[in-house]
Amino acid sequence: MLLTSVIIVLREVLEAALLVSILMSLCFKLGIERSWFKWGVLGGVVGSIGLGSQLGFISSLFGGIGQEVVDAGLQIFIYICLLYICVEFINHYYQRHAVSGTLRAVLVIIILCAMSREGSEIYIYLSAFQSLPHASVSLYSGSIIGLGIGLSCCALFYYCLLSFSLLRTLILGCMLLTVVASGMLLQAGKMLIQADLLPDGQLWDSSAVLSEESLSGQLLYALAGYEATPAPAQLVLYLFGVVCMAAVVLTRYWHWQRRKVSAKVAGYEE
Amino acid sequence: MTAAFRLVLFAVSVLFYMPAIAGKPEFEVAIRQHLFEPSVIVIPANTKIKLWVSNEDTTPEEFESYELNREKVVLGGQRSLIFIGPLPAGEYPFFGEFNPKSAQGKIIAE
């Protein structure tokens, strides 16, 4: 029971908290105020309970594949939001202006969606098993250990990201967000395959090298959506995610670089 | 959520899903006292199948398999659908993530 609780809580917490720590450190470095954070967390808690308590209904949608469709939809939505956030962060780096309400709202929505998705499973698990008389001690200590490990990892990760210079944090942050966002697409792919909306298959099996159950496997899963036995459709989605996001981010970056150079040239000509 | 809204969602979902329903072999697995019954399911290899998981406990269970790349929460008293395959011949263990010690089983494709 203890180990089960640890694994369930840790898996879900790691994913959402990693995303939060990347976003928080970028906002800190870019001087974007972080009051959005508490609203996102609050919404995430409410969303978790809402999604968890409505899961029975959601599952029955679309002829029994509602859970997969909603999950995949949320993941794809988060991917798009992260794409927007990355672009905004780069804009903000080159041109410090007041943070728009849209950016703040999108940040809140990302946290809300990511937390609801992960938190609903914890909610279902805890609410179902906390009533068992012999289980509560191991259930709660397991949950605290899982929560503790997840949050510690992310706090240390957050301070680690803060220790770099602004430009490095931005580059690293955008790269991490690209990987995380593409991992979300990969998982969305998994859900769509499970719902039979995409073809299944197996490209390779790397579970002997790094199993998904191990702690490092869980970490890599949370960070980059690691799968030991991915389907071709998942890989295609993942690569699409990486290429698309990298292309948008780099285009934005080059756009600002060019403007900077031309501004300099104009400065010399004067 | 109002009843009308639910109804609309339902109608949309049925429309959306119609084509996928047709012609796939179906299998049943039940969850009783955190055990999969039957714990061994034999399915044809290289065929897409529909696996119905009905949870007869009051507690929820998450059907999970790293080998099959599947995870789905099945609430207490609920019957859920999971598509599996087409699989090459072999053994594919699965377990209930909420009770991994007792809820264990495997799919054998042959």
Place this chain on the structure above:
Amino acid sequence: MNSLRRFLLVSVLSALMLVNFIAALHGYRSSMVEAENLFDQKLQAMALQLSSVPLRTTNNAPAPDDESMVFQLFNADGKLVWHSVHAPDQYIAANEGFSENNFNGYRWRTLSYFNFVNGHRIMIAERLDLRYRLAESVILESIVPVVVVLPVAGLLIWLIIGQGLKSLAILAKILRGKAADDLSAVDVGQAPNELMPVIESVNSMLRRLAESFERERRFSADAAHELRTPISAIKIHLHNLRDEYGQDNESLLSLERDVDRLAHLVEQMLLLHRTTPDHYPAKFERISLAALAREVIAERYGDFVSKDQIIELLGSDGDIDGDRFAIGILLQNLLTNASKYTQHGGTIQVKIEALENRNRLVVVDNGPGISADVKERVFERFYRVGGDRHSSGVSGCGLGLSIAEHIAELHGANISMAAGDNDCGLAVTVDFPKTRTALKASRSLAMEKYGEKK
């Protein structure tokens, strides 16, 4: 990293938690494996014993069991000859050795053991959920403290970090509480080695600053003092020249005005230096604000008459502890300013009010007043509203209010400016503490505020 303390607490606690929890998990896992081994050994011993039981018939009565452990015994022919009450009729396990099986609605750990001596096969099964629960309840005893103790660890780390950063907090407090004109060295007591370079460089900076302040102060005072003699000489020469060239010579008249202005400036500069709170040898006595105000108005009455201005003194009481000469200068400066910048026929009022714990002196006029953005600057030395092109067209050196501020500070009084009655004109308010003890307290407060403003 807004707060060093928070950063240290969070990162240290995170590292501690991560390491501790992973260690606890590791311990849990290996303890569980160890416990499983123990249970398996018990099964093995029981299997050995049961399979050696000599059986006379092939139809033995079922043995009682507690539903958590069941067995089947097969003879050499593979016939089920003995079993416990709840054991199923079929083979529990297909394979030799340990395996896990589902029956009776539970998952069981099963051992299938073949006794080579009598050819018996024993299958003994133990409920997995029960033995798992038993093992976990034992191991949890050592895991729970690791979790429970964490808040204590957090509190301890918080206190220890606070202690470690104490000298930094003391330094910050000293620097924050330092008045602007307090340039004495900072003393933190026993500072750690890491902080010493900071304290040393702050102290050396303060020392250099004090020296240069002192130089500047002495220079202006010395210069003013040195200028007095030649100005007096020039005045005598001017007097002689006017005798020579006639009293109505235009150039000489304007030269005389300029020399008067120069003399005034030099006097004011000396006064400014002398009234600096650090230097002024104040002789405090009980003085009546109203009486002193009356004296000063009488002295300056000519100014008001020449501009057709009405001067009123309102209120009577208001005794304060103060230096007669300095308060006289303060009143003089405020009244001169009011007269100077108020139009012909204007009204100037001096109000003296006794408030709860202070006496208030207000000089209010109905002149043009000053705009909010320059209010802060008028106390600066040599600052004049609108520069020398002030709309009133009167000359001045811009030191009057600086001197007034010095004197107010000397008395622990608070000087402020606001618009006059009906939002026109200017009201300068000076709040004096009523008694000497209050004065001392508010004086140190005023020094601090003065420091913040700078």
